[in-house]
Each structure stands twice: as C-alpha cells, then as structure tokens.
C-alpha cells in the first residue's frame with residue numbers, strides 16, 4: 001500500500017490501542033458501551049461506579065479475551081474526597097490518563113407537564129410531592145459538578161498523556177444528552193436543565209483549558225434514547241446490558257433506540273479525532289429533528 005494511503009486505515013483513524021481510559025458509570029448502559037468500544041480495541045479502561053457487583057459483572061461478561069483490559073474501581077463521583085482518592089489510585093498505577101469519560105448521570109423525578117389550566121399546571125409541577133428542590137439539586141450534583149470536578153482533578157494526568165505521546169492529546173468526553181438541546185422538558189425539567197448545563201460546561205472547559213495553553217480536548221456526546229438502566233426502568237441482565245422495545249421509539253426518524261455500535265462509533269470518533277474540541281455531537285437517530 002502506498003504510504004499516502006496509510007493514514008486512512010481504520011486502525012489509524014480510530015486507533016485507541018494502549019490508551020489509558022477512565023469511565024464513570026462504566027457498569028451499565030452508555031458507559032458500558034463506551035467501555036467495550038475502547039477495551040475491545042486495545043485500551044486499558046478503568047470503570048468507576050458506586051456498586052461493586054455491577055462493575056465485577058462487566059469484567060466477567062465483557063473483560064475476557066479482548067485486546068485491552070477492564071479494571072473496576074468503586075467510587076461515588078459526586079464527592080470531592082472520592083474524586084481525589086480516584087486520582088491517587090490512577091496516579092499510583094499509570095503515568096498518564098489519555099481518555100476521561102464523564103458519563104455517570106441520574107434522571108431525577110418525572111412530573112406530568114400537560115395541563116389544561118394554570119391551576120392544573122401548578123398542581124403538577126409545584127404541589128406534587130415528586131417536585132422538590134432536593135430532586136433538582138441531586139440531579140444537578142451528579143450531572144454537572146461531577147464533570148467539572150473530575151476534569152479539574154485529572155487535568156495533570158491528562159496533560160501528561162499529551163506530553164508523552166506525539167500527535168495525541170489527552171481528552172475529556174462528557175456524556176450530556178439531547179435533553180439539553182430540545183425545548184420540551186420531556187417531563188423532567190430538572191434533568192433537562194442539568195444536561196443543557198453539561199453542554200455549556202463542556203464549551204467553557206474546552207475554552208478555559210485551551211486558553212491556559214494546555215492541550216486537552218473537551219467534547220460532549222449528546223445521546224438520544226439508548227438502552228440502559230435509566231431508560232429500562234432500572235433493569236439490566238447479568239451481563240449488565242439493558243433492553244428497551246423498538247416499538248416504544250417508532251416515532252424517532254431511525255425508528256428504533258440507539259444500538260451499541262451507534263455509541264461505539266461516536267466514542268471512538270471523539271476519542272481519536274485530534275481536531276475535535278469544544279463540540280457536542282448528537283447521536284440520536286434524528287430525535288431532535290422532530291421536537
């Protein structure tokens with residue numbers, strides 16, 4: 001093959017072999033898809049979650065006979081102390097961190113938003129027991145500050161990835177959502193507001209980090225509907241995979257929920273493309289075209 005063609009090979013364009021990654025919420029749903037996308041293609045992936053059993057299940061079901069590695073670490077990433085402990089743990093094992101995926105997230109409560117009168121709308125969204133300030137704050141705490149504190153805590157290890165690898169920059173991928181882009185509340189105002197904040201936070205982080213002369217790319221993936229514990233009513237199998245019926249999402253232009261491969265393509269693109277920075281990539285089967 002002529003040398004001029006080599007740069008176009010898939011294993012060059014999407015090369016993640018030997019990269020060190022950390023994925024919060026890697027024990028189920030989208031985080032697990034990201035974990036498999038990287039580990040199957042040769043990356044060493046640390047998965048972080050609060051439930052040890054979920055993480056161990058992932059290692060058992062998906063961590064054998066692959067080019068890379070999946071390593072579980074239990075931690076709650078809404079606590080600064082826990083984040084600091086995570087950094088120490090990775091520092092003790094690795095020279096640098098190439099890919100940080102801030103994926104852990106929670107949905108919070110839902111409310112009925114449809115109403116025929118102002119009184120009814122107030123009843124649904126103010127009087128209802130599920131509508132609390134604590135619910136907004138808890139959702140925000142996991143979905144927004146976590147991205148900020150994880151990124152700041154891992155900055156030195158991410159910058160070291162840039163310094164130690166020619167032509168490669170350490171990278172952060174925040175898993176936001178199309179919920180932060182659409183105008184509808186989708187029955188959870190607090191969640192959608194938190195995801196809009198995550199998208200803006202991605203841009204601010206990319207801008208401030210670049211402004212300080214550091215070479216670390218920060219992007220976000222905004223998924224549409226993918227099977228996960230969040231979207232399948234808390235359910236996943238012994239392999240930590242979830243299922244949602246295709247019919248439920250027949251209105252999406254793709255006429256189905258997202259698949260593993262759809263998320264894998266997005267994760268590999270954001271992880272490997274050295275010219276992508278400050279962006280949000282929506283992977284939603286056309287969901288936002290119709291809202």
Ligand SMILES: NC(=O)c1ccc[n+]([C@@H]2O[C@H](COP(=O)([O-])OP(=O)(O)OC[C@H]3O[C@@H](n4cnc5c(N)ncnc54)[C@H](OP(=O)(O)O)[C@@H]3O)[C@@H](O)[C@H]2O)c1
Nearest residue numbers: 025028029030049050051077104105177225226228229230
């Ligand atoms: N699935 C979708 O359709 C969809 C669409 C758009 C965006 N998203 C976003 O995708 C991300 C992943 O969600 P998912 O849908 O894949 O749901 P999921 O299956 O519930 O995954 C969330 C993961 O995050 C972990 N987690 C939650 N809080 C944590 C904490 N404080 N510390 C550490 N780990 C924590 C959970 O494990 P533990 O409970 O064991 O900690 C769980 O494995 C979220 O940010 C979500 O908002 C999902």
